[in-house]
Amino acid sequence: MATTFDAIIVGAGFGGIHQLFSLVRLGLNVKLIDKAGDVGGTWYWNRYPGAMSDTEAFAYRYSWDKNDLLEYPWTERYVKQPEVLAYLRHVVKRHDLRRHMQFDTELIAADYDEANRLWKIQTSQGVHEATYLITALGILSATNWPDIAGLEAYQGELYHTSRFPETYDFNGKRVGVIGCGSSGVQVISAIAKDVKTLTCFQRRPQYTIPANDGPVLPEAREQINRDYDAIWKYIKDSNSGMGFEESQASALSVSEEERNRLFEDCWQNGNGLRLNFGVFSDIATSREANEMVCVFIRNKIKEIVKDPETARKLTPWEPFARRPLCDSGYYETFNRDNVELVDLKATPIIELISNGIRTSDGKVYELDVIIMATGFDAFDGAYNQVQIRGRNEEKLREHWTERPLTYLGTAVSNFPNLFMICGPLSSFSNVPPALEMHVEFITGIIARAQQLSREPANKTNGINGVGGPDVHETVPKRVEVEALPEAEAAWFHKCTELCTSTLYWDTKSWFWGDNVKGKGHKVLFFLGGLGAFNRELAKAAEAGYKGFKPFADLL
Ligand code: NA7
Numbered sequence: 001m002a003t004t005f006d007a008i009i010v011g012a013g014f015g016g017i018h019q020l021f022s023l024v025r026l027g028l029n030v031k032l033i034d035k036a037g038d039v040g041g042t043w044y045w046n047r048y049p050g051a052m053s054d055t056e057a058f059a060y061r062y063s064w065d066k067n068d069l070l071e072y073p074w075t076e077r078y079v080k081q082p083e084v085l086a087y088l089r090h091v092v093k094r095h096d097l098r099r100h101m102q103f104d105t106e107l108i109a110a111d112y113d114e115a116n117r118l119w120k121i122q123t124s125q126g127v128h129e130a131t132y133l134i135t136a137l138g139i140l141s142a143t144n145w146p147d148i149a150g151l152e153a154y155q156g157e158l159y160h161t162s163r164f165p166e167t168y169d170f171n172g173k174r175v176g177v178i179g180c181g182s183s184g185v186q187v188i189s190a191i192a193k194d195v196k197t198l199t200c201f202q203r204r205p206q207y208t209i210p211a212n213d214g215p216v217l218p219e220a221r222e223q224i225n226r227d228y229d230a231i232w233k234y235i236k237d238s239n240s241g242m243g244f245e246e247s248q249a250s251a252l253s254v255s256e257e258e259r260n261r262l263f264e265d266c267w268q269n270g271n272g273l274r275l276n277f278g279v280f281s282d283i284a285t286s287r288e289a290n291e292m293v294c295v296f297i298r299n300k301i302k303e304i305v306k307d308p309e310t311a312r313k314l315t316p317w318e319p320f321a322r323r324p325l326c327d328s329g330y331y332e333t334f335n336r337d338n339v340e341l342v343d344l345k346a347t348p349i350i351e352l353i354s355n356g357i358r359t360s361d362g363k364v365y366e367l368d369v370i371i372m373a374t375g376f377d378a379f380d381g382a383y384n385q386v387q388i389r390g391r392n393e394e395k396l397r398e399h400w401t402e403r404p405l406t407y408l409g410t411a412v413s414n415f416p417n418l419f420m421i422c423g424p425l426s427s428f429s430n431v432p433p434a435l436e437m438h439v440e441f442i443t444g445i446i447a448r449a450q451q452l453s454r455e456p457a458n459k460t461n462g463i464n465g466v467g468g469p470d471v472h473e474t475v476p477k478r479v480e481v482e483a484l485p486e487a488e489a490a491w492f493h494k495c496t497e498l499c500t501s502t503l504y505w506d507t508k509s510w511f512w513g514d515n516v517k518g519k520g521h522k523v524l525f526f527l528g529g530l531g532a533f534n535r536e537l538a539k540a541a542e543a544g545y546k547g548f549k550p551f552a553d554l555l
Pocket of ligand 1: 140146147148161178179180181182183184185201202203204323344373374375376510515
């Protein structure tokens with residue numbers, strides 16, 4: 001027997017928790033489910049050694065609970081995975097949200113029942129019904145297992161960074177790490193000192209910049225507290241939403257000496273994100289400016305890495321146009337005697353065998369542990385793992401066969417009352433504030449739908465009753481909110497224009513789905529900046545949600 005809710009939220013990360021809080025406050029009967037055993041979303045699963053956010057702690061939290069913002073402690077410049085979990089648990093407790101949550105409950109399928117205007121939601125723990133289905137599945141949550149032969153043949157410990165066990169012990173073991181994106185760089189730097197040997201299997205080298213982590217002094221925290229309103233205003237108006245001041249100056253506008261001084265200052269005090277957006281304004285758009293950063297980092301690698309051959313292998317040749325990375329001594333790690341770098345461009349992995357990895361030169365690397373740091377099937381990956389069917393039993397996967405289409409990263413035509421928190425084609429930036437914007441937008445639209453559902457139907461707005469208009473209707477009826485296909489198409493066009501005008505588009509990465517076999521190179525997000533995205537949401541709301549049915553008909 002199905003239980004009926006006003007709303008079901010899927011996912012207990014930053015977005016899902018905030019959405020739950022907002023809808024409960026709106027007076028709705030809400031249930032949040034998650035397949036994990038507790039809150040955290042991607043932070044619940046990414047519990048590998050060294051996992052941390054590279055957005056500074058003051059900007060990696062909610063802005064909507066002002067008192068908590070001023071009081072909740074952090075001690076270092078960046079929050080580590082256990083601290084993010086502790087923070088989210090604290091927020092859930094503070095707002096008494098746990099009683100609406102159900103863990104170890106996986107979404108299997110969601111089918112829209114047109115006759116009753118309800119979502120029928122099949123989970124691993126039974127069936128629910130809800131007027132609104134809100135997916136907070138995460139941008140980076142679906143694991144990308146590499147397509148490497150012999151995964152089953154390997155007899156040692158095999159882990160993926162995005163599904164890490166709670167307990168592990170690598171002391172004295174021979175460990176191999178495949179992949180050197182954000183996760184690989186973090187895990188490699190964190191475990192090198194503890195393991196017997198560490199073999200890093202690198203396909204394409206990456207640029208990474210010191211995170212310059214360290215304690216946050218009480219005076220600094222007091223200053224942040226004093227400035228918090230202005231800080232959040234800036235974050236929500238800026239491009240990256242990371243909380244540092246973004247540059248307006250071209251790298252070509254200063255002398256070489258000044259440029260290198262500013263790069264060096266960022267290397268000593270900043271991080272990868274600052275180097276991308278905080279030093280100059282045109283690193284992502286001007287090939288010339290971009291190459292200047294590349295040269296600077298390549299020289300750093302040469303300086304830091306003692307063995308010239310290892311330095312050569314670690315040196316990227318592509319533009320600095322993938323997700324900028326931050327590290328805690330990544331390049332230095334390769335000066336350790338117990339660390340080896342395998343260049344997979346020269347000698348690709350042939351297969352995993354029972355006791356390790358065999359590469360194309362016939363060499364066998366014997367390993368007790370293999371860690372896949374091979375990333376995610378980003379943006380639409382988590383959606384493709386579940387079956388969501390809208391009107392006429394259309395599958396979301398099929399709606400998205402060529403490319404994922406959404407309006408504002410939130411809603412999809414033909415899928416009424418399905419709202420995505422940071423779905424495909426939403427802003428790519430510091431994630432917590434982007435999630436907040438989405439949650440506020442979704443809450444606004446649901447509030448409007450609820451209001452409409454209580455208005456008596458009449459001949460001009462005959463949209464609110466199951467079975468059509470009825471002037472005598474007093475019982476609230478379900479309103480179907482749905483993106484208009486033309487709004488969806490226009491949004492995709494805008495996202496395409498923005499993405500393809502940057503250097504990122506010319507460089508293969510998870511941004512475009514290149515890392516997932518068969519996915520192709522696609523526009524998956526909005527690259528106009530967090531501030532511009534916020535303005536788009538505000539514009540849509542101020543215009544009475546005219547990109548959505550039924551509101552468009554009421555204007
Ligand atoms: P990323 O950034 O996608 O990095 C994955 C790494 O794994 C990258 O170095 C890949 O090499 C490598 N990879 C992937 N498949 C293979 C195979 N088959 N063989 C060898 N190497 C492979 O994922 P992360 O988890 O590090 O970070 C994702 C985001 O999460 C991060 O940017 C933050 O925003 C949080 P490639 O470079 O593709 O040649």
